[in-house]
Amino acid sequence: MSHSPTAPARDPRTVPPTKTPSGRGHRLTGWDPEDEAAWEAGGKRVARRNLVMSVLSEHVGFSVWSMWSVLVLFMSPRTGHDFSAGQKFLLVLVPTLVGALLRLPYSYAVTRFGGRNWTVFASVVLFVPTTLALYFVHRPGTPLWVFLLIGATAGVGGGNFASSMTNITAFYPQRYQGWALGLNAGGGNLGVAVVQLVGLLVISTAGDTHPAYVAAVYLPLIALCAVLAALFMDNIDTLRPQPGVQREAARHTDTWWISLLYIGTFGSFIGYGFAFGIILQSQFGSTPLQAAQLTFLGPLLGSLSRPLGGWLADRWGGARVTLATYLGLAAGTVGLLVASARHSLELFLAGFTALFVLSGLGNGSTYKMIPAVFARKAQRDVTDGGDAAEAFARARRLSGAVIAIAGAIGALGGAGINLTFRTSYSAFGSGEAAFWTFLGFYALCVLVVRSVYLPAERDETGTRA
Template sequence: MTTDAARTPGGTPGRAATPRRGGWIRGWDPENRDFWEHGGGRVIARRNLILAIVSEHIGFSVWSLWSVLVLFLSPETGHDFGPDDKFLLVVTPTLVGALLRLPYGYAVTRFGGRNWTVFSSAVLLVPASLACWLVQRPGTPLWAFLAVATLAGVGGGNFASAMTNIAALYPRRLQGWALGLTAGGGNLGVPAVQLAGLLVIAVAGDTHPSYVAALYLPLIVTVSLLAALKMDNIDAVRTAPGAQRDALASRHTYWISLLYIGTFGSFVGFGFAFGLVLQNEFGATPLQAASWTFLGPLLGSLSRPLGGLAADRWGGARITLASFGGMAAGAVMLLIASGQSSFGLFVAGFTVLFTLSGIGNGSTYKMIPAVFADRAGERIAAGHDATGAFAEARRLSGAVIGISGAVGALGGVAINLAFRAAYGGGSGSGAPAFVAFLAGYAVCALVTWRVYGRRRSRPGPAGPSASVERFPTHV
């Protein structure tokens, strides 16, 4: 690829985007509108975006594979596991995927978006192949299942690497849309594998779980090859040493991570556990559970880009606060439905939670670059160099994306552990877990309001301003 010399937003000559050397594009400057529109920036970013989404999508499917396979595990298939064991099989890959997100996010900055996507896609063959083989062996002990479920956690790391890569590819004005689309397309891997499970049960019955895993083997090979042939590494994704350390020194990293626990943690936790919850709460058969489990994750995935777009328009804080308010209402619906044993109201409550968690996912992620760009503006107002201030903001944004993604996924672990505690004693009611979720959403709403719902007054040309702007659209 060759382009004319890129220019900085101020119009001065900047680094040129040079032809690829060993898969790397140098001089990437998406904030430069001329480079973006006429220098090939938009086309390259779109191509990499599509393949990053496909890779992340399959990673999510492998990550959530055991949320489907546990529906098949019964005495009829030679696997007599109780609710405690099945929830443990769902919790295990969730935890591993969360822990891998930080190293996966860093790996992109070290090895490049293309190189790491090829590896992280190809490695999915290991857990998918082993799952396909293991579930065909009746009488296999629980520890063997847990070992394979642990390996499935590698699919959860793909989210962090894809988001870190795309954040560097797109200009800040389009990051809400691009990050929302990336995350939403990846999240669709959850309902996709659940639909695959429903297809297998409907066509072959509930005694052939290996077919679900086998469906993904050719897809993994295909996306790995496409990533190797069509994706690029860009120099802008590389971060200077210490970016994560500096991000950990910022209080915003912790607040945003907490909010992401409430949004993304809810999506992951509910998506992985929904089928088991229906079986324990209402005694649903594998076919009945599989017929409903895909609906919530599908709506949550599709609504995530809408959350990013809405945050671009009205501000991430406003959309995030509204999401938590609606999710609290959804938790109340679950409490009522559980008390009345109303299947319809129960599914409706989960549908509300899934949809609003998706919107909140998109709006919370949009807040990350906006918060640090706002901080850069404060530094510029104080006399710091504009170029350096915004470069620092971009560096910290990438690091916080990786950190909050990892911490947020741990929310899914907490949700599944809450379900395991609620149903493990044989009570048949998830009410204690729903009360805990309601309290968590209330805390997240309060944090959103107190930390990001108002903007502190800033000194102006005529001195300190006495006004306080509520819900600034840039955050």
């Protein structure tokens, strides 16, 4: 079992944080999750309540973000939207890209306006892409550029992830962050599977000519999330803008190595989640109903495996779990190449399901590596004579900044996957060239984990990997 170093406990006589009224809503003062006495005296209940509300909001955000992966299944000559496979890949590429670009400003915004306040706003703004989709998606002859603009507005759902993760990082002590971040992100990731289940329900009951029903389901859910966040979430005084912290994080090599790894894990999850249905229609001739029946399972299992990845990383170390994940992703990609060559739908489904599960595990373990890496740096500073409180406070600030940067870059990996698929299908009529590209990237990530992070983790625990 590996244990990441943590800051020393503070005076056990410290009282737990108290909620005080404020003109800007609920505010927690004196919040310090590393204070074990305050944590046990009530802090963990406060953190759990905010975590539940955060998961709900992020979940709906992910559903809105990935809604176009479902809506494209309805687009056919029957609905007046005769788009090619390449155009459909473009439709799912745009919200992925915009969601990635919004993650850094969303991460900053939660420190500027408060976790509760920003979650309410981030929920309310989801009305824009959902209402636009509801109005236009059932109008035959709507040009592609209109759908691309509407898809771009859906990117706000992808930004929710960054603000949510930055907020929850501040609520939990370092020793529980693998579990808490994994649960928060996994619950959000479930939105990809749930919106696909909604699409399946619509197609199986109303047919494949009513895509507006999918958007209509989410309007009351968005309102519910905004109300619950306003009633039950809190702002905390310790979550505030840190001038220059992202620039400082950008100077650390670890920021970019971990971002590279997150491209391969989260980029795979969101990229495959957006593209899977289009691939089934293009490569295997699946009908909208057949595609909808199959697309939800992979994202569902990948979402559920994310907290498990965080838990395994808490127990065995993030580098070990991430390395095993990338070896599995490489093996699963080889399976997809074999399935494509044999035109075997069964083998293809098995390979894709494995990729979703493994990417979910890797999402959890890679994010766990972030606080662990900077906690090790803080411990070295303390060993060299630095002040413990200052060193670990700096580590926490940097961890939050790197989580935001890695989250944004990882989401860009999803856009890269869809762009690679679009190029592969446009040029060769199949996804084999894309799979070879992904296999090479996974091999690179194996080398990074093996050479950069595994030795440090092995030295920390005193055991062999």
